[in-house]
Amino acid sequence: MNLDNRIKFRHLACFLEVARQRSFAKAADAVAVSQPAISKTLKELEEILGARLFERSKAGAELTEAGVTFLRYAGPCVQALRDGVNTLRGHEAQVETVRVGVLSTVESLVVPEVIRRLHRRHGALVVSVATGPSAYLLAQLKVGELDLVVGRMTDSPDIQGLTFEHLYSESMMLVVRPGHPLLAAPLGDLQRLAEFPLVLPLAGTTIRRHADSLFVQWGIPLAGQRLETLSPTLSRSYV
Template structure:
């Protein structure tokens, strides 16, 4: 089939923004047009392609299998044009840049080590780090706004159509402040855990599913009082100033445990751990700075696997 010249750049932009936001209303705000206008633009594109690109329900929109396939080509097309325009407007000696999405699972320990090694090897390199829920970061990866995403994300529906490289497995753990009433019990009385506030990852995230699974495995009824956040900084400060129990990826709190700023509760079992890895968009060529980053991430991850 010949390329239909009626497909315009605005069609692709609207399609990609809807996919990234998962909502017509949010996508309309992002591209500064009305919701009826963005719905009309998508309808035009679907008519031209003679296929439905999104399934719609009360919770938002989700790519159909046809939409996933089209995304593989639409995103590189738009990104290539943006890169071409940027190359004409940028300074001649602009430093190389890598755009990486970082989940909270690797924010505290792995990424600082990666950045230190990168700085030693590349005198001029800009590392732009985006944080947030995995679904949001993977949506940005789909449309070419990020080069790679690092963390636990294999359970996320948004990983469909992307390429995932396993690095190591990472378990969840429960940590508390020094002097917490539950310390000293070996193993910890599981029924007692229900009496204290919890700090949990956001509902719907990959690591929240692992946290919920750990409670099911241990037959623990989670407390109703809880803080839900992906911020290690907020979680750490809250736990240190209260009797709350933080359900966290072990890497996120390993330094605190070693320094005895936080202590692990022994439940008598260990959650098997989720897969931490590098996610990339196979339809986009990985820029050289992103390749540098991935090489160093693999090095640091190798030391994790070796203990």
């Protein structure tokens, strides 16, 4: 089947921006057009495709099942076109760029060595690394803003249509500062954890769900006084 020649680049660019921003208003600001213009362009695309791409609500715009399917193809398509234009214009024609998304909590595990190896093999290579929460990185990956993401497996619907490769395994452990009272407690006396402030990953993240399940397994209530963060620097400073 031939591509419908009614589909223009502006339709795809508009669709990707709304998918990225999850908001018609924010997408309009990002591309410097009016919100009615964004809505009109998306309506045209939906009519051409014969499918509803977004569910609109006061909270924003969420992709429908058809929208998720279309996103898998539209993102790489637009990015390939941009790369082709830049190459023909001579923009960084001799330099390749790899855009990598990395969870801030795992960026120091495997990424530095991988980048060193890539630079040894490729004389002209720019590795652009973006950090952020998993949902943000996966959204950027789907719209073609990132080439790959290094993170944790999740059961989120955001992973639909993506390909995964196992890189490493993590262990979860308890860490305390030197001289902490728990160091003098009997090994395995985990009930005392409830007596002290805790540093935990943000609620709703994959690693936090694993941590919560361990606390339930051990029968330990979460301390009422705790810090929730994904920042390794803040965590170390607080401990």
